[in-house]
Every structure is written in C-alpha cells, then in structure tokens.
Amino acid sequence: MRLTTILLIYAAILFAGYLAGRRKAMVIGYRDGFAGMHSLPLYHGYNVMLWGAIPALISIIAYLAFSDAFIISTVVSGLPDALRNLPEPQLNLAINDIRNAAAGTMLSGASEVTSAAAEQFNSLRNLSSIVLGITVIVLSASGCALGFFRLNETVRARNQVESTVVVCLLLAASVAVLTTVGIVFSVLLEALRFFQQVPITEFLFGLNWSPQTAIRADQVGSSGSFGAVPLFTGTLMITGIAMLVAVPIGLMVAIYMAEYISPRIRTVVKPMLELLAGIPTVVYGYFAALTVAPLLRDFGFNMGFEISAESALGAGLVMGIMILPFISSISDDVINAVPQGLRDGSYGLGATKSETITRVILPAALPGIVGGFLLAVSRAIGETMIVVMAAGLAANLTANPFEAVTTVTVQIVTLLVGDQEFDSPKTLAAFGLGLTLFVVTLGLNMLALQVVRRFREEYD
Amino acid sequence: MAEINRKALKSAAETRKLVESSLRSRYARERRFQAYGIAAVVASVAFVGFFFVTIIAQGHTAFFQTYVKLDIDFDPVVIDPEGGREPQALSSANYQKLVKTSLEKLFPDVSGRSDKRTLNSMVSTGAIYELRDMVLADASLIGKTRSLWFPADDELDMYFKGRVDVDVDETSRRFNDKQVLWAESLREQGRIEKRFNTIFFTSGDSRDPELSGIWAAAKGSFFMLLVTIVIAFPMGVAAAIYLEEFAPKNRWVDLIEVNINNLAAVPSIIFGLLGLAVFINFFSLPRSAPLVGGLVLALMTMPTVIIASRSAIKAVPPSIRKAALGLGASQVQTVTHHVLPLALPGMLTGAILGLARALGETAPLLMIGMVAFIVDIPQTPLDPSSALPVQIYLWADSPERAFVERTSAAIIVLLAFLLLMNAAAVWLRSRFERRW
Numbered sequence: 022m023r024l025t026t027i028l029l030i031y032a033a034i035l036f037a038g039y040l041a042g043r044r045k046a047m048v049i050g051y052r053d054g055f056a057g058m059h060s061l062p063l064y065h066g067y068n069v070m071l072w073g074a075i076p077a078l079i080s081i082i083a084y085l086a087f088s089d090a091f092i093i094s095t096v097v098s099g100l101p102d103a104l105r106n107l108p109e110p111q112l113n114l115a116i117n118d119i120r121n122a123a124a125g126t127m128l129s130g131a132s133e134v135t136s137a138a139a140e141q142f143n144s145l146r147n148l149s150s151i152v153l154g155i156t157v158i159v160l161s162a163s164g165c166a167l168g169f170f171r172l173n174e175t176v177r178a179r180n181q182v183e184s185t186v187v188v189c190l191l192l193a194a195s196v197a198v199l200t201t202v203g204i205v206f207s208v209l210l211e212a213l214r215f216f217q218q219v220p221i222t223e224f225l226f227g228l229n230w231s232p233q234t235a236i237r238a239d240q241v242g243s244s245g246s247f248g249a250v251p252l253f254t255g256t257l258m259i260t261g262i263a264m265l266v267a268v269p270i271g272l273m274v275a276i277y278m279a280e281y282i283s284p285r286i287r288t289v290v291k292p293m294l295e296l297l298a299g300i301p302t303v304v305y306g307y308f309a310a311l312t313v314a315p316l317l318r319d320f321g322f323n324m325g326f327e328i329s330a331e332s333a334l335g336a337g338l339v340m341g342i343m344i345l346p347f348i349s350s351i352s353d354d355v356i357n358a359v360p361q362g363l364r365d366g367s368y369g370l371g372a373t374k375s376e377t378i379t380r381v382i383l384p385a386a387l388p389g390i391v392g393g394f395l396l397a398v399s400r401a402i403g404e405t406m407i408v409v410m411a412a413g414l415a416a417n418l419t420a421n422p423f424e425a426v427t428t429v430t431v432q433i434v435t436l437l438v439g440d441q442e443f444d445s446p447k448t449l450a451a452f453g454l455g456l457t458l459f460v461v462t463l464g465l466n467m468l469a470l471q472v473v474r475r476f477r478e479e480y481d
Numbered sequence: 482m483a484e485i486n487r488k489a490l491k492s493a494a495e496t497r498k499l500v501e502s503s504l505r506s507r508y509a510r511e512r513r514f515q516a517y518g519i520a521a522v523v524a525s526v527a528f529v530g531f532f533f534v535t536i537i538a539q540g541h542t543a544f545f546q547t548y549v550k551l552d553i554d555f556d557p558v559v560i561d562p563e564g565g566r567e568p569q570a571l572s573s574a575n576y577q578k579l580v581k582t583s584l585e586k587l588f589p590d591v592s593g594r595s596d597k598r599t600l601n602s603m604v605s606t607g608a609i610y611e612l613r614d615m616v617l618a619d620a621s622l623i624g625k626t627r628s629l630w631f632p633a634d635d636e637l638d639m640y641f642k643g644r645v646d647v648d649v650d651e652t653s654r655r656f657n658d659k660q661v662l663w664a665e666s667l668r669e670q671g672r673i674e675k676r677f678n679t680i681f682f683t684s685g686d687s688r689d690p691e692l693s694g695i696w697a698a699a700k701g702s703f704f705m706l707l708v709t710i711v712i713a714f715p716m717g718v719a720a721a722i723y724l725e726e727f728a729p730k731n732r733w734v735d736l737i738e739v740n741i742n743n744l745a746a747v748p749s750i751i752f753g754l755l756g757l758a759v760f761i762n763f764f765s766l767p768r769s770a771p772l773v774g775g776l777v778l779a780l781m782t783m784p785t786v787i788i789a790s791r792s793a794i795k796a797v798p799p800s801i802r803k804a805a806l807g808l809g810a811s812q813v814q815t816v817t818h819h820v821l822p823l824a825l826p827g828m829l830t831g832a833i834l835g836l837a838r839a840l841g842e843t844a845p846l847l848m849i850g851m852v853a854f855i856v857d858i859p860q861t862p863l864d865p866s867s868a869l870p871v872q873i874y875l876w877a878d879s880p881e882r883a884f885v886e887r888t889s890a891a892i893i894v895l896l897a898f899l900l901l902m903n904a905a906a907v908w909l910r911s912r913f914e915r916r917w
Contacts, residue, residue: 086764089764089765120765179811183811183812183813186813187723187727187813189719190719190720190722190723190727191723191727193715193716193717193719193720193723194719194720194723194724194728194734194737195737196716196720196780196783197720197737197740197741197744197783197784197787198736198737198740200740200744200755200780200783201740201743201744203755203759204747204751204752204754204755207754207755207757207758207759207763208751208754208755208758210758211758269521270521270524270525271521273517273518273520273521273522274518274521274522274525276518277515277518277519277521277522278522281515281518282522290522290526293525293526293529294525294529296529297525297528297529299837299841299899299903300532300841300896300899301840301841301842301843301870301895301899302841302843302844303841303843303870303871303873303874303877304536304841304870304873304892304895304896306874306877307873307874307877307888307889307892308532308535308536310877311877311885311888312535342528345525346525349525371500373507373508373510373511374511374514375510375511375514375515376507376510376511378514379514396746399746399748400746400748402748403747403748403749403750403751404748405748405749405750405843405844405847406843406844406870406874409844409847409874410874410877410878430748430750430844433750433754433848434750434844434847434848437754437757437847437848438847438848438850438852451754452754452758455750455751455754458748458750458751459747459748459751462746462747462748462751463743463747466742466743466746467743470742
C-alpha cells in the first residue's frame with residue numbers, strides 16, 4: 022500500500038467521523054433542546070475526529086521514523102556472515118547497494134546475495150506498509166467509533182478540542198528547540214568522532230591544514246594534518262576587511278540618513294539599501310569572483326605589486342558591501358530611538374549638529390551599535406558563498422591581504438561537496454569546523470544580546 | 482554690586498571671544514562631517530548602480546541566441562541505408578553527417594581535417610538531436626531538403642554578440658580568423674539571425690552553453706519553496722500564536738524564546754550540516770532532492786516567520802480580544818475568529834519575505850548534494866534537482882565565456898523573482914495594513 026493511499030483513507034475516515042459526530046450532536050440537540058448541551062455540535066464533530074486522529078497519527082510517525090532502520094537491520098541479520106561482519110563503512114556500502122538494487126536504479130549487475138537481499142528488502146517494505154495501512158484504519162475507525170459512542174450532552178467537547186489545539190501550538194513552538202537540539206547533536210556527535218581521531222589541541226592550535234588523507238597506505242605526502250589555525254586567521258582577516266568597509270560607511274550612512282537627509286531623498290536612498298540587503302550571497306560571490314577580483318588584479322599589476330586572483334581583499338571588500346545595509350539599518354533604528362530631548366538639549370547649549378551627533382547621540386546609541394556590530398561580525402564569519410567563490414582553497418598562514426587565504430566555511434563546503442566517505446577524518450573534519458563555527462557565532466549572538474540589555478539607557 | 486556686574490560682563494565678553502574664535506574651526510568640522518556622510522551615501526548608491534549596470538550589461542545578451550540557417554538534405558543513404566524505416570535505425574543514424582554535408586556545401590573550399598572540424602563545430606551539437614527528433618516524428622522527410630534554423634555554437638554566438646575581440650592575437654582566442662571569415666560570409670548570405678532565447682527558459686543544464694537553460698533549476702527552486710512554505714508557514718504561525726496568546730511564564734517558554742532568537746542568527750551552512758546529518762544520513766531521504774532542500778530551508782525560515790507573525794499578532798489591539806472574551810468567546814475562539822484573521826496579512830508579509838530569503842539561499846543546498854550536474858527537469862519534489870542560486874554557482878565556475886553571460890542572465894531572473902516577491906509583500910502590507 023502506498024503511503025498516499027493510506028493517508029487518503031485516513032483523512033476520509035476522519036471526515037466521516039467528524040460528520041457522524043456532528044450529526045449525532047445535532048440529533049441530541051434537537052431532541053432534548055440545545056440548552057442542556059455543553060458544546061456546539063461542531064465541537065462534538067471535531068472531538069470525534071480527534072479521537073480517531075491522534076492514535077493513528079502516532080503510528081504513522083513511528084512508521085516513518087523507525088520502519089526503514091528496522092527493515093535494514095532485519096535484512097542485514099539475514100546476510101551471510103562474511104558480509105555481515107564487515108567493518109561499518111563497507112557494510113554501509115553494501116546496504117546502499119541493496120537499496121539501489123531494491124529501487125531498481127542499480128547501474129551494473131547486482132550480485133546474487135545483493136539481489137536476494139534486495140528482494141527481501143522490498144517484500145519487507147510491502148509487508149510493513151500493509152501493516153501500517155491496517156493499523157491506521159483500525160486505530161482511526163475504532164477511535165472515531167469510541168468517541169462517537171461516548172458522545173452525549175454532558176461531554177465537554179469544546180474544552181477537549183481547545184486543549185488539544187493548544188497542545189498542538191505548543192508542539193509547533195517547540196520545533197525551534199528541537200532544531201537547536203538537532204543541530205547540536207548532529208554536529209556535536211560527528212565532531213566528537215573527529216576529535217577521537219585527531220586530538221582537539223592539534224585541531225585548535227595546529228598550524229598546518231591539509232585534509233587530504235592517503236587512500237593507499239604507501240602514498241607519500243598526504244598523511245593529512247588538521248591544524249585549523251590558518252583557517253581561523255583567514256576567516257578573521259576577511260571578516261576584518263569586511264568590517265573595515267562596512268562599519269565606517271554603514272555608520273555614516275545611518276547617521277546621515279537619520280539626522281541630515283531630507284525625507285524626499287530618504288525615500289529614494291532607503292529602498293536602494295534594502296535592495297542591497299536583499300541580494301542573495303551567491304550573486305555577491307559571482308560579483309566578487311568575476312568583476313572585483315579582475316579589477317583588483319589589474320590595479321595591482323599597474324601599481325607594480327601582485328594581487329592574487331583569489332585575494333582576501335576582494336572577498337573582504339564584497340563581503341563588506343554585503344554587511345553594509347545590515348549595519349546601517351541597525352544603526353539607523355538605534356539612532357532614531359535616541360529621544361529628541363537629548364538633541365534639543367545639546368542644540369540649546371550651542372552645539373553644532375555634528376557635535377551633537379558625536380558627543381551626545383552616538384554615546385547614547387553605542388550599546389545598540391556595538392550589538393549590531395557583533396551580529397554583523399557573526400554574519401561575516403558564517404558567510405559562505407562569497408568566500409567559496411572568491412577566496413582561495415589552500416590554507417595560507419599569512420597576514421598579507423593580497424594573498425589568497427581560505428576560511429572555515431570554504432573548507433566545510435570543499436570537504437563535504439562531492440563524493441564522500443563517512444568516518445574518514447576528512448569528512449568528519451567538516452563537522453569539527455561546523456561545531457567551531459556554531460559555538461563562535463552563538464557566543465557572538467549571546468554577547469550582542471547581553472551588550473544591548475546591560476548597557477541600554479532607559480529614557481523617559 | 483557694580484563690581485560683580487563688571488566681572489560678569491567681562492567674563493561674558495571673554496567667553497564670547499573664546500566661542501567666536503573657535504567658531505570657524507567648528508563650522509569647518511561640521512562641513513567635513515556632512516561631507517563624510519554624503520560621501521558614504523553616494524558610495525553606497527554608486528555601488529548599487531555599478532552592480533546592476535554590470536550584471537545587466539553582462540547578462541542581457543543571453544536572452545537572445547544566434548541561429549544559423551542550414552539547407553539540410555535528408556539523404557536516405559546516410560539516415561537509413563537499409564530502407565526499413567525502423568525507429569531503431571532512425572534514432573541511431575549519423576545525423577552529424579547531414580550537418581557536415583550541408584556546411585561543406587556552403588564552404589566548398591575548406592579542406593584539411595582540423596579546419597573541417599572547426600567548421601563543423603560552428604553549429605551546436607543540439608542540431609543532431611533536433612534532426613533526429615524531426616525524422617522520428619515524420620519519416621517522410623527522408624529524401625527531401627529543408628532549410629532549417631539551428632542554434633549556433635557558443636563561440637559563434639559570442640562573436641555575433643561582439644564579445645570576441647578580433648584585435649587580440651589569433652593564438653590567444655578561441656575563435657580564429659578563419660572562423661571570423663566564415664561567420665561573416667554566413668551573415669552576408671542571410672543565414673544568421675538573432676532570436677529570443679527560448680532554450681534558456683525551457684531546458685535544463687548542459688555542458689554546451691547554447692543548450693543550457695534555467696527551467697530545471699527554476700522548477701527545483703519552485704518545489705523547494707513549496708515544501709518550505711507548506712511546513713514553515715503553519716508551524717511558524719502556530720508557534721507565534723502560542724507564544725503571544727497562550728504561553729505561560731515558565732522555563733520551557735523562556736527556552737523556546739531564546740532558541741528562536743538564536744536560530745535566526747545561526748549561519749545557514751550549519752543548517753546544511755543539520756540536513757546532511759539528520760535528513761540524509763539518519764532518515765536516508767534521497768540526496769539532491771528538493772524535498773530535503775525544502776525541509777532545511779523551512780527550518781531556516783521558521784524563526785523569520787515566527788518573529789514576523791508575533792509582531793503582527795502584537796499589532797492587534799487588546800480591545801478586540803477583550804470584546805470577544807466579554808461576549809463569551811473562549812480564548813481559542815477569540816484567537817481563531819478575531820486575532821488570526823486580523824493578523825494574517827502581516828503574517829503573510831513576513832512569510833513572503835522569509836521565502837524570498839530562502840529562494841536566494843545557496844550554502845545549505847551545497848551540503849545536501851544539490852550541486853550535482855542535472856540535465857533532466859524534475860517532475861516531483863523527490864527527483865534529483867538543482868536550484869536557481871545553485872545553478873548560478875555552477876555556471877560561475879564554468880570556464881566557457883558564454884556561461885558568464887548565462888550566469889548573469891540567471892542572476893537577472895533570480896533578482897526579478899526576488900523583486901516580485903518583495904513587491905508582493907509591500908503591496909500586501911499597504912493594502913491590508915490597519916491603523917487602530
């Protein structure tokens with residue numbers, strides 16, 4: 022039975038339950054008068070439906086979550102010993118073969134063992150879906166029936182339906198927590214496996230990064246070393262350049278927009294900045310790689326020094342432009358939130374506009390601006406596409422912005438895109454880097470919130 | 482008394498002198514400060530202008546494609562020497578030969594293997610498949626001669642779009658002087674035409690720039706956004722309603738709040754890692770499928786939707802709630818009958834803005850394998866597929882010059898979609914916004 026068929030039958034049963042429940046409530050209501058009835062017929066209908074819906078839904082979710090793993094383990098336990106006792110990576114490959122053979126997408130001919138296993142896999146899948154279908158039908162129908170027979174005028178149907186609704190809302194809200202837990206677990210578990218193979222001190226303090234591990238034992242020069250310091254310095258350099266571009270310009274734009282500009286020009290300039298904020302990062306990356314990098318290279322060539330085609334400068338400049346609207350819109354909000362009374366007081370004492378801004382408004386707005394700055398740094402560190410397209414791949418430990426450097430995000434992408442074998446330290450290293458990235462950005466966000474909360478001046 | 486007055490007058494005069502002597506430099510500082518401000522605004526506006534001019538200048542030509550007219554002789558000896566008209570034989574016939582013969586007839590004086598090969602490469606390889614499909618559809622064509630238009634090869638196309646610099650030394654360009662001569666002769670014979678590039682909008686990716694298009698990627702993006710909105714919007718709205726209307730003050734709710742704020746700032750690539758580890762490795766969903774991409778983007782967009790929905794709910798005045806409660810509605814009825822309908826436009830606006838962000842997102846899709854080279858156009862959200870921004874990333878890496886033009890054109894299309902979505906959000910806001 023296909024899952025869609027099962028779901029359709031399920032929906033039909035529930036709808037029938039709803040109609041039956043509402044009808045019965047109507048009948049009772051007309052017979053005894055609606056005054057004695059606790060809830061409207063509508064709610065009785067919903068209530069009957071919920072009686073059938075919830076148990077069957079749980080069985081569907083359980084099926085989706087566990088049936089595949091269960092089937093695979095059954096198939097594996099039926100495999101010949103030689104295959105079953107393989108180490109995990111090879112076993113996973115064998116399982117993949119079985120899956121492909123079962124789906125009929127195997128390119129080359131399958132071995133006898135594999136095709137037998139694939140057959141068993143398919144028959145188990147069929148069986149499990151039939152079991153699910155029967156379970157769903159029985160559970161939903163009997164649930165609806167139970168709800169239907171319990172229905173009388175004293176059932177507090179509305180309250181029951183409403184508390185179910187609230188529980189559903191709570192579950193939806195909890196998805197955010199679930200996502201965080203998912204991120205932490207998936208990244209942390211793989212990262213821990215990485216740190217079993219590579220000591221964490223080497224990862225954090227090692228100066229040499231070349232994640233290519235040898236495929237054969239006798240290969241030369243590719244033992245793989247995982248010192249991530251060059252990645253950290255590269256990330257910091259590009260972030261630093263980006264902030265050097267974005268902060269002065271963004272802040273000045275915000276000040277000028279908030280304090281000087283006429284409303285007419287403001288309505289032109291503000292949408293333009295918002296346009297800048299809406300451009301996808303891959304477009305910035307393309308722009309950095311195909312327009313800015315050649316311009317810089319030619320410029321350097323004319324000035325007589327060498328600028329690499331994948332220089333930190335190019336990526337940083339474009340990233341700065343990407344961050345600029347973020348900085349300016351946050352600063353704009355913060356500056357506008359400074360009460361007018363402070364400005365008037367300063368003008369009254371004879372200060373010029375710029376003096377008012379630098380001596381009164383900016384100090385008052387500082388916590389918000391610093392918070393925005395920290396958020397912008399966290400964005401720049403986590404930014405991926407610009408650096409993937411415009412920064413280098415080789416890990417250079419250098420302080421020269423004209424050379425190519427690589428970043429944490431670039432390495433995550435290069436390690437995980439394309440063919441990958443799980444369990445190799447090369448692939449797991451990406452999760453180690455991901456964990457570092459997650460912890461750092463999370464820390465910066467927390468810090469930003471703290472700064473804003475601790476140092477905010479309360480006016481009026 | 483007079484003493485004090487004199488002193489005060491004196492000190493006032495001194496202060497005045499002090500102030501006046503510093504006024505010039507203070508005013509100069511004021512003007513400088515304003516100049517910095519103007520410079521900053523001008524710089525950012527100039528960048529926006531530079532950016533759009535560059536992209537449009539590079540990309541607009543990709544919407545047109547050069548076509549070459551060839552007189553194809555459907556020679557029965559080449560197509561079907563046995564004369565059986567078997568579909569098997571017809572589909573494996575040497576259609577390349579037909580194109581070759583027709584080109585050789587046009588340029589009879591071309592000799593030498595490499596020259597002939599260069600000449601043949603002026604017409605897209607797609608011509609072969611087009612001819613095959615024509616013959617398979619209508620076998621009576623065999624033995625006849627037809628004048629047909631074929632897409633030109635990307636280098637020829639680039640030449641007619643003026644992107645080949647003929648002054649550069651011949652050895653350092655991919656389009657040599659002979660090809661220039663042939664191209665000019667084709668033009669003189671009226672065999673060159675520029676047409677609207679339908680291939681670009683109807684086909685999938687290809688190794689040949691002139692045959693590549695964005696339709697497959699656009700469809701993949703569409704499926705992905707569909708999954709995203711189906712999941713993120715109801716869940717986000719439900720979460721927002723709970724937090725605004727029902728949530729008690731306790732630890733769990735605080736935890737949810739903190740989590741939502743933090744998730745909104747987690748780098749998108751981390752969501753890609755989550756998708757890889759959970760959806761692909763744990764739940765073994767197919768790689769490169771829009772379904773997985775949509776799930777990842779939904780998790781990513783949800784905080785945005787929640788935050789926007791909460792502010793929309795907050796904007797509904799409490800008097801509405803009080804009136805409903807006072808008339809005997811339950812809390813759930815108040816929310817579903819009154820608060821939700823009033824807040825819906827604001828929620829939709831937030832959702833559209835979140836979707837616009839999701840449409841441009843690339844990094845998490847790289848993690849879940851959506852970077853594969855995919856020619857086929859996906860039919861369901863489970864088929865392997867690419868997405869618009871990923872297609873841009875892939876083309877940007879391709880060495881052919883014609884792909885630069887197509888990348889820019891794809892960017893124009895993507896930006897047009899984004900603008901459209903943002904305009905829809907703005908329209909929705911202005912149409913349904915209420916002041917209480």
